[in-house]
Amino acid sequence: MENSMETFELLDMTTNIGYWMLVHGAEIYRVEESIQRMAAAYGINEIDVFAIPSSLVVSIAQPDGHALTKTKRVLVHDLDFDKVDLLNNLSRQVCRECPGYQWVKQEMQAICNRPVYSFACQVFHFSLISFAFTLFFGGNFRDALFSIGMGALLKLLLSVLSRFQSGVFFTNLTGSFMVAVLAVLGVNISLADNMDKMIIGTLMNLVPGIGVTNSMRDFIAGDLIAGMIKLAEAILIATGIAVGVTLPLAYLRPILEAML
Amino acid sequence: MSEYISVVWAFLASLGFCYIFNIREPKKIFWASLGGGMSWFVYLMFNGWFATDIPQYFIAMAAASLYSEVMARVHKSPATIYLVIAFIPLVPGSGAYYAMEHAINGETDLFLEVGIHTLSIAGALAMGIILVSSLTRIATKYSFYRKMKKRQSTAGGNG
Structure with missing residues (x-):
C-alpha cells in the first residue's frame, strides 16, 4: 500500500x-x-x-x-x-x-455502520440485570420477578426521555423516581416483599460505573481535566438517582401505609 | 457455602451489562461476565479476614483490574471493556441506598455512619484501580523502552 x-x-x-x-x-x-x-x-x-x-x-x-x-x-x-x-x-x-x-x-x-443490539434485546437485558441484582442484594424470587417488570419499564422510560434529549440529571431522576414509586406500590399491594432490595437491584442499571472507572483511569494517566469532568458527571447522576428515590420514599410510602 | 450463590447473580448481571455496552463477540461477552463473577468471588473469599469489609473491596478491585489487564493482552482489546464489567458487582449501591433511607428517616448518626462507610468503599475501589493501572502502565513503558534499546543495539551491531 x-x-x-x-x-x-x-x-x-x-x-x-x-x-x-x-x-x-x-x-x-x-x-x-x-x-x-x-x-x-x-x-x-x-x-x-x-x-x-x-x-x-x-x-x-x-x-x-x-x-x-x-x-x-x-x-x-x-x-x-x-x-x-x-x-x-x-x-x-x-x-x-x-x-x-x-x-x-x-x-x-x-x-x-456496525449493528447495535435491538431495542427488545436491550429491554430484556435491563430486566436480566434487575432480576440478577435483586437476588444478589438478598431479595427473594418474588421480588426478583417484580424487578423484571420494573427493569423493562425503566428501559422504556429512558428511551422515551432520550428522544427529548433531557440531560443526565433529569433522566436519572425520573428513572429512579419511577422505580421507587413502582416498588412502593408493589410492596403495599403485596406483589413483592423487600422494597429496598428491589429498588437497589433495579437502579444498578443507572449507576455510573463506567464514569467512575474511566475517570480514575484518566486521573492516573494525568488527564486531570477529563477525570474531573467524568467524575462530576458521575456525581450528578448519583445525585439525580438519590433525589428521585427520596421523593416516593419520604412522601408516597407514609401516605400509602396510612391508607392500606 | 450458600452465600457463594451470589457469584452466579453477579455473573448474570455482568452478562446483562455486556449487552447494554454492546460487546458483540461471544468470546468477549463470556470472559467479561466471568470477570464480574470473579471479582465478587474474590470479595467473598476474604470474608472475615479483616475487621471491616473495606480491604475486601480493595483486594477484589485490584484482582478485577489485574484480570482486565490480562484479558486485554490476551484478546488484544482495551482493558476498559473488562474493567467496567468486572467493576459492576462491587459498586456500593446498597450502602448508598441505606444512607439515603436513614437521611429520610432523620437518623443522622446512622446516615453518617453508612454514608462514610460507602464513601470509604468508593475510595478503596478507586485505590484498587489506581494501583494496578499505574503498575501496568509502568510495566508497559518499561518493556517498550527495553525493546527499543534492544532494537537499537542489534541494529548498531549489524551496521
Whole structure:
C-alpha cells in the first residue's frame, strides 16, 4: 500500500478516528496516543492533540510553517465497546501498514455502520440485570420477578426521555423516581416483599460505573481535566438517582401505609 | 457455602451489562461476565479476614483490574471493556441506598455512619484501580523502552 498521504487527509483521518473513539467511550489517553502514533507512522512528529470528553483539537505543523488545525465538538456520548475495540485495532493497523486515505475511510464507515443490539434485546437485558441484582442484594424470587417488570419499564422510560434529549440529571431522576414509586406500590399491594432490595437491584442499571472507572483511569494517566469532568458527571447522576428515590420514599410510602 | 450463590447473580448481571455496552463477540461477552463473577468471588473469599469489609473491596478491585489487564493482552482489546464489567458487582449501591433511607428517616448518626462507610468503599475501589493501572502502565513503558534499546543495539551491531 502507498505510504504517502496529504497532510489535510492525515489530519482528517486521525481526527475522525479519535472523534469516534471519544463518542463511544474510550479513555482520553487512548485517543491522544492513537492520534499521535498514527501521525508518527506517516512521518509527522509535530502534532498536538488535546482531548477532553466534550472536545477534540488536533493541530499539525507542516515543515513550511503552515499549521493545520481541526476541532471536533463531542456533543453526544454513546457507549459502545464493540466500536471502541475495532477503532483501536484500526488505529494499530494504520500505524503498522500506513494504508491510503480512501481505504481507512471505508474501514471507518464499516465500523460506524456496525449493528447495535435491538431495542427488545436491550429491554430484556435491563430486566436480566434487575432480576440478577435483586437476588444478589438478598431479595427473594418474588421480588426478583417484580424487578423484571420494573427493569423493562425503566428501559422504556429512558428511551422515551432520550428522544427529548433531557440531560443526565433529569433522566436519572425520573428513572429512579419511577422505580421507587413502582416498588412502593408493589410492596403495599403485596406483589413483592423487600422494597429496598428491589429498588437497589433495579437502579444498578443507572449507576455510573463506567464514569467512575474511566475517570480514575484518566486521573492516573494525568488527564486531570477529563477525570474531573467524568467524575462530576458521575456525581450528578448519583445525585439525580438519590433525589428521585427520596421523593416516593419520604412522601408516597407514609401516605400509602396510612391508607392500606 | 450458600452465600457463594451470589457469584452466579453477579455473573448474570455482568452478562446483562455486556449487552447494554454492546460487546458483540461471544468470546468477549463470556470472559467479561466471568470477570464480574470473579471479582465478587474474590470479595467473598476474604470474608472475615479483616475487621471491616473495606480491604475486601480493595483486594477484589485490584484482582478485577489485574484480570482486565490480562484479558486485554490476551484478546488484544482495551482493558476498559473488562474493567467496567468486572467493576459492576462491587459498586456500593446498597450502602448508598441505606444512607439515603436513614437521611429520610432523620437518623443522622446512622446516615453518617453508612454514608462514610460507602464513601470509604468508593475510595478503596478507586485505590484498587489506581494501583494496578499505574503498575501496568509502568510495566508497559518499561518493556517498550527495553525493546527499543534492544532494537537499537542489534541494529548498531549489524551496521
